[in-house]
Amino acid sequence: MEKILEVKDLHVHFSTYGGIVQAVRGVSFHLYKGETLAIVGESGCGKSVTSNAIMKLIPSPPGRLVRGKIQFHDKQLTELSEKEMRSIRGVDISMIFQDPMTALNPTLTIGTQLMEGLKQHKKISSLEAREKALEMLELVGIPNPDERLKQYPHQFSGGMRQRIVIAIALICEPELLIADEPTTALDVTIQAQILELFEKIQRETGVSIILITHDLGVVAKVADRVAVMYAGKLIEEGDKREIFYHPQHPYTKGLLKSVPRLDATEAELTPIDGTPPDLFSPPKGCPFAPRCPMAMEVCLRKYPKTKSLTTTHKVDCWLQDKRAKKLLASSSRK
Numbered sequence: 001m002e003k004i005l006e007v008k009d010l011h012v013h014f015s016t017y018g019g020i021v022q023a024v025r026g027v028s029f030h031l032y033k034g035e036t037l038a039i040v041g042e043s044g045c046g047k048s049v050t051s052n053a054i055m056k057l058i059p060s061p062p063g064r065l066v067r068g069k070i071q072f073h074d075k076q077l078t079e080l081s082e083k084e085m086r087s088i089r090g091v092d093i094s095m096i097f098q099d100p101m102t103a104l105n106p107t108l109t110i111g112t113q114l115m116e117g118l119k120q121h122k123k124i125s126s127l128e129a130r131e132k133a134l135e136m137l138e139l140v141g142i143p144n145p146d147e148r149l150k151q152y153p154h155q156f157s158g159g160m161r162q163r164i165v166i167a168i169a170l171i172c173e174p175e176l177l178i179a180d181e182p183t184t185a186l187d188v189t190i191q192a193q194i195l196e197l198f199e200k201i202q203r204e205t206g207v208s209i210i211l212i213t214h215d216l217g218v219v220a221k222v223a224d225r226v227a228v229m230y231a232g233k234l235i236e237e238g239d240k241r242e243i244f245y246h247p248q249h250p251y252t253k254g255l256l257k258s259v260p261r262l263d264a265t266e267a268e269l270t271p272i273d274g275t276p277p278d279l280f281s282p283p284k285g286c287p288f289a290p291r292c293p294m295a296m297e298v299c300l301r302k303y304p305k306t307k308s309l310t311t312t313h314k315v316d317c318w319l320q321d322k323r324a325k326k327l328l329a330s331s332s333r334k
């Protein structure tokens with residue numbers, strides 16, 4: 001499989017009045033062509049900061065990409081100028097955000113907004129741009145596209161607006177689409193439709209998708225692989241089945257337990273006790289230790305090494321260390 005994106009050892013900090021927040025602390029992952037990688041975790045875990053870093057949309061100051069490499073095909077995005085990055089954003093890599101209301105300009109017709117990017121980035125006639133805009137509206141399931149091109153955002157429902165936002169993101173045929181909580185602002189039926197739309201688009205265009213979400217139901221539906229983040233670190237990664245059926249990190253296990261099961265008669269939520277650590281001075285050891293039912297003495301002292309369990313499944317947890325397992329076994333025998 002062809003890798004189109006590789007993020008290595010990404011560190012992002014933010015300066016605030018209270019001090020420096022270490023929002024992303026050494027995150028590495030990759031993305032294959034045509035797949036959907038879901039990045040999941042609680043709010044504040046660094047998942048949005050990670051995706052914004054790929055787009056080079058970290059406001060600086062107060063933000064700063066302290067260290068790390070972001071390779072998209074043969075380009076090191078971290079080394080590109082703002083001008084070079086502008087020729088990639090919206091063209092090779094597109095991003096859509098949670099709120100379809102603020103993503104569209106209320107004073108322009110959706111036709112104008114659809115064609116804007118095309119005219120800016122591709123040498124294309126107005127007629128061709130219009131044809132492409134119609135094609136995109138059809139792809140995202142907007143009926144009567146001819147009529148609809150002339151209308152303004154307020155003439156569409158929330159779900160329709162999110163479809164238009166997706167059409168705008170895809171019109172230049174990007175290879176990578178980053179979607180940050182794309183269904184969170186929508187009601188449940190519309191959410192399901194938008195997720196189906198993502199699947200359809202991927203089948204028809206082969207676009208690779210990074211989906212940022214806190215919703216494991218969304219992950220179950222559309223992801224091929226899953227990366228779990230906690231306190232600025234990527235703590236477990238695997239294909240969807242490995243994460244859902246064989247989670248290894250106690251945090252991932254806790255997350256999955258807190259989701260009502262589809263086959264459960266009573267949807268019982270078991271939230272994980274406690275809160276994530278303060279990222280002004282993150283702990284030296286495992287950041288989950290204060291909440292972890294399996295925590296050992298070593299967890300507080302040292303961050304665990306990443307352990308590969310299969311070619312796709314990786315986890316950062318001391319429980320995967322043979323010596324730690326022995327220690328645990330001997331302490332439980334006492």
Ligand code: SF4
Binds near residue numbers: 251286
């Ligand atoms: Fe729990 Fe230790 Fe594993 Fe962290 S490293 S998740 S504290 S067992």
Ligand code: MG
Binds near residue numbers: 043044047048180
């Ligand atoms: Mg976010």
